[in-house]
Amino acid sequence: MKKYTYTDKKDTRSGFGAGLLEAGKRNDKVVALCADLIGSLKMADFIKEFPERFFQTGIAEANMMGIAAGLTIGGKIPFTGTFANFSTGRVYDQIRQSIAYSDKNVKICASHAGLTLGEDGATHQILEDIGLMKMLPGMTVINPCDYNQTKAATIAIAEYEGPVYLRFGRPVVPIFTDADQKFEIGKAWMVNEGADVSIFATGHLVWEAIQAGEQLAEMGIDAEIINIHTIKPLDAEAVLKSVAKTGCVVTAEEHNRLGGLGDSIAQLLAVNNPTPQEYVAVNDSFGESGTPEQLMTKYGLDAKHIIEAVQRVIKRKKTI
Amino acid sequence: MNKNVDELKQVASQVRRDIVRMVHGCQSGHPGGSLGCTDFLVALYFNAMKHDPAFNMDGIGEDLFFLSNGHISPVFYSVLAHAGYFDKAELATFRKLNSRLQGHPTTHEHLPGVRIASGSLGQGLSVAIGAALAKKLNGDERLVYTLHGDGELQEGQIWEAAMFAPHHKVDNLIATVDVNGQQIDGPTEKIMSLLDLAAKWSAFGWDVMTMNGNDMADVVQTLAEAKSRTGMGKPIVILMATGMGYGVDFMMGSHKWHGVAPNDEQLAAALAQLEESLGDY
Numbered sequence: 326m327k328k329y330t331y332t333d334k335k336d337t338r339s340g341f342g343a344g345l346l347e348a349g350k351r352n353d354k355v356v357a358l359c360a361d362l363i364g365s366l367k368m369a370d371f372i373k374e375f376p377e378r379f380f381q382t383g384i385a386e387a388n389m390m391g392i393a394a395g396l397t398i399g400g401k402i403p404f405t406g407t408f409a410n411f412s413t414g415r416v417y418d419q420i421r422q423s424i425a426y427s428d429k430n431v432k433i434c435a436s437h438a439g440l441t442l443g444e445d446g447a448t449h450q451i452l453e454d455i456g457l458m459k460m461l462p463g464m465t466v467i468n469p470c471d472y473n474q475t476k477a478a479t480i481a482i483a484e485y486e487g488p489v490y491l492r493f494g495r496p497v498v499p500i501f502t503d504a505d506q507k508f509e510i511g512k513a514w515m516v517n518e519g520a521d522v523s524i525f526a527t528g529h530l531v532w533e534a535i536q537a538g539e540q541l542a543e544m545g546i547d548a549e550i551i552n553i554h555t556i557k558p559l560d561a562e563a564v565l566k567s568v569a570k571t572g573c574v575v576t577a578e579e580h581n582r583l584g585g586l587g588d589s590i591a592q593l594l595a596v597n598n599p600t601p602q603e604y605v606a607v608n609d610s611f612g613e614s615g616t617p618e619q620l621m622t623k624y625g626l627d628a629k630h631i632i633e634a635v636q637r638v639i640k641r642k643k644t645i
Numbered sequence: 646m647n648k649n650v651d652e653l654k655q656v657a658s659q660v661r662r663d664i665v666r667m668v669h670g671c672q673s674g675h676p677g678g679s680l681g682c683t684d685f686l687v688a689l690y691f692n693a694m695k696h697d698p699a700f701n702m703d704g705i706g707e708d709l710f711f712l713s714n715g716h717i718s719p720v721f722y723s724v725l726a727h728a729g730y731f732d733k734a735e736l737a738t739f740r741k742l743n744s745r746l747q748g749h750p751t752t753h754e755h756l757p758g759v760r761i762a763s764g765s766l767g768q769g770l771s772v773a774i775g776a777a778l779a780k781k782l783n784g785d786e787r788l789v790y791t792l793h794g795d796g797e798l799q800e801g802q803i804w805e806a807a808m809f810a811p812h813h814k815v816d817n818l819i820a821t822v823d824v825n826g827q828q829i830d831g832p833t834e835k836i837m838s839l840l841d842l843a844a845k846w847s848a849f850g851w852d853v854m855t856m857n858g859n860d861m862a863d864v865v866q867t868l869a870e871a872k873s874r875t876g877m878g879k880p881i882v883i884l885m886a887t888g889m890g891y892g893v894d895f896m897m898g899s900h901k902w903h904g905v906a907p908n909d910e911q912l913a914a915a916l917a918q919l920e921e922s923l924g925d926y
Binding site: 356377378380382383385387388389390391392393394395396397398399400401403418419421422423426427428429 | 702703704705709711751752753760761762763764765767768769770771772773774775776777778779780782783785801802805806808809812813
């Protein structure tokens with residue numbers, strides 16, 4: 326098991342803020358919109374640098390999505406910012422008609438995804454957003470794992486033509502990827518090569534998977550860990566190659582087990598190489614108030630639950 | 646493209662023939678609102694707007710039009726075809742399998758002239774505002790036009806957009822509302838009252854104008870006046886009084902023709918009232 330250490334912890338949304346500023350410097354077509362959550366989305370630096378390229382919509386997310394679609398007509402590259410729930414479920418039809426079906430180059434950037442918004446409770450959390458966005462034809466869905474990767478992803482999506490859903494969280498998480506990494510949309514990142522089980526993780530659960538991998542190594546289980554930062558398009562080649570070697574799968578995500586990364590992997594495997602799989606995800610439930618750490622434990626999204634899932638799935642592995 | 650009122654009336658008559666034939670041809674679609682908005686769309690594309698049928702999605706240096714109430718696609722398609730965006734013969738494929746002329750307009754089929762999908766109501770004003778903002782950022786002095794149904798104003802997103810445009814001084818935008826007083830289930834005043842629309846838009850900070858949308862001379866003159874009032878810090882909205890089904894006597898003024906196709910006898914009766922001026926497709 327490769328050793329990953331970290332010297333700093335930061336929130337992924339700050340990676341978005343830094344990436345947006347950098348994308349704005351590289352390309353004057355980049356514009357930003359926000360629905361009364363500038364501080365939460367860390368957009369202040371972009372606004373300070375490019376005030377004429379920022380549009381405050383007030384608390385009106387549907388209008389924000391439509392304006393973003395319109396800005397692309399005229400060649401702009403709009404980044405919208407609000408909480409993940411209000412970036413997807415609240416405005417699904419606006420995204421569907423005015424952005425996805427209309428093939429508009431809008432970057433839907435969503436903070437506070439998943440459970441870990443914590444104390445605000447279920448109205449401000451969302452565990453269905455990956456599913457909603459990946460069902461839209463033509464939509465790219467990205468869920469980076471730490472500050473550096475979120476920054477790199479933000480810069481990369483500005484250079485990509487087409488609608489993108491970029492999902493990140495609120496809490497402070499370890500930074501373990503390189504600051505100067507190349508972010509390739511749709512290309513899975515091999516975190517650790519292993520032989521006994523494939524762990525496909527996304528978002529900040531990649532760090533939990535690494536923690537789990539270290540403990541599994543001590544137990545004599547050699548886990549392959551792959552960071553699926555792009556859920557759609559899924560890197561089918563990387564998934565199938567890994568599974569052909571290990572013969573069993575654990576998926577880990579901060580999302581409803583219905584419709585998320587686990588289902589994308591299961592669907593791929595069902596058609597190509599049926600394989601025993603366990604899900605580390607929220608079991609078709611809404612969230613609730615609590616600290617992020619408490620919620621991760623209660624809803625089974627930590628290293629401990631990944632280890633338990635590995636132990637279960639290895640027993641189900643087919644022997645030739 | 647700068648046709649006079651008499652020439653515009655000729656185009657309008659042909660467009661109305663197209664509408665009833667298109668809807669009859671596939672036995673589905675929305676003739677009522679299409680007929681009511683014909684004079685406006687003809688005046689817009691053949692008199693008011695500077696636009697290029699050699700279609701470019703970004704439309705830089707051109708005036709842009711967004712149809713928000715996408716169900717009146719027959720009038721939009723017919724006007725685009727007569728303006729040279731695509732061959733008039735293609736109108737015969739309306740709402741049929743493998744056609745670029747989908748029931749509601751979309752960019753997905755790459756039909757020249759269409760810059761946004763519409764059909765799910767209430768989204769077009771936001772899109773138009775975005776396009777108008779892009780024009781300002783690009784230093785492009787051309788204008789953005791929209792059309793909405795009066796029933797469509799029941800969608801909340803319209804009022805989110807109505808708040809935004811004056812606040813951000815989007816004054817290169819001319820929105821129009823087809824006030825025909827009818828929606829699918831009946832008269833708007835029975836279904837969901839709109840009350841004083843002029844007062845509503847005015848209270849939101851818009852420069853409000855009115856016109857008779859079925860009087861070609863009034864439409865041409867009002868659009869010219871609206872253009873002269875752009876660039877003064879306020880978006881403009883024109884409340885356009887029309888008759889649903891205008892031009893076909895048995896369709897006039899009734900919500901029953903909102904989304905119903907004529908049968909063979911009704912088609913013949915409608916065409917008998919509409920002069921063939923430019924040749925049927």
